[in-house]
Amino acid sequence: MSMRLGSRLRAALAAAEEDQIVLDLAGIEHQYEALARELPGARVRFAMKACPVDDVLACLAGRGAGFDAASPGEISQALGAGASVHDIHYGNTVKSDQNIVDAYRLGVRDFATDSVEDVMAIAAHAPGSRVFCRLATTGAGAVWGLSRKCGCSGEDAVRVLDTARLLGLTPSGLSVHVGSQQMTADAWQDAVDRLTEALVALRDRGIQVDHVNLGGGLPALGYLDRSGRPLDPPLDEIFATIRAGVARLRQVAGADLDIVLEPGRHLVADHGAIRAHVVRMTARRQLSGDREHWLYLSCGKFNGLYEVDQVQYRLLFPGHHDEEHVPAVVAGPTCDSDDTFGAARFPVPVPRSVASGDPVWIVSCGAYSTSYTTVGFNGFSPLPLNLLPGEHRAKAHA
């Protein structure tokens, strides 16, 4: 079930005369509604870092979403976009004393944690708050594993939440993150197993949490793997596994256990696309003796496509339909060799006659494109944004 380019995005790309990132707000709204239908009753808190654009946040808040913020800066942005402070949690386990002070002043009372050190700081600077403890996962099956930096063992989680209680905080929940662009339902099954075990250990300790946060990791549909084949994540199977997992968690922790999700990528990736252009197509003999075609694009790793080491985006070349294609390595416009899609090992088919200036459409890059961009490495600015209106709260944009 790979994702095709939506008609609104296609029309905007066709009309674009300059490079830009196009985000389809109505598409993002529909994606949110579809997720809410798949997992009824779950509270969705958008992981802001995937697309920290005010209008995106406003349209999600308008549909009832909350926000997973990772810093006081993100908290302020979510508040500015109209979110209620009760629907924002501080989801980053990494925070300084000052970060906690600032979040508390902004009104946030809901904090992720994974260590006794962090819990002590929260108790000191955000007294009386609610804390949920993140369990470590292996990240297996995900395109980006995210293991080790955040999360602790089940045993540690008991210690951390016990400490929280002693210090006057409310031990309110457990969380996981199964890794970004998670491609297997097994990862959620494994997470539910770990959560179940930890819930039992907490109960034995007299700690009853009120929610479980199943994190992010839900995949986008439109990516290709590094060799250019569609990734095709088993989304239906993933949702079925999550629904069964929620039922199991409620058996252990009580039917009124709340479920929180923190999707980032899944809500926005397939509803954004980039209009770039061809800088040059070349054919050169490498030192190895191999002759290689290289396609240099106006947009690369430093101005919107940071994630090209791990995924390929579908490229469309309007006006070049039925002609011969040649395998070409695709790269961005800078002179940095890191700015090369798939680390140069995975050529993709490119129409032979593309010429400098021809438009190129890059599909499914609504996630982590506006946020992971340099201020202007090599003089290539971040791409301007073109927002297609949502169905509610549509705003005029210059």
Ligand SMILES: *Cc1c(COP(=O)(O)O)cnc(C)c1O
């Ligand atoms: C980045 C992040 C997310 C979102 O991850 P996706 O893979 O984009 O869904 C959710 N929760 C936390 C704590 C994160 O750091």
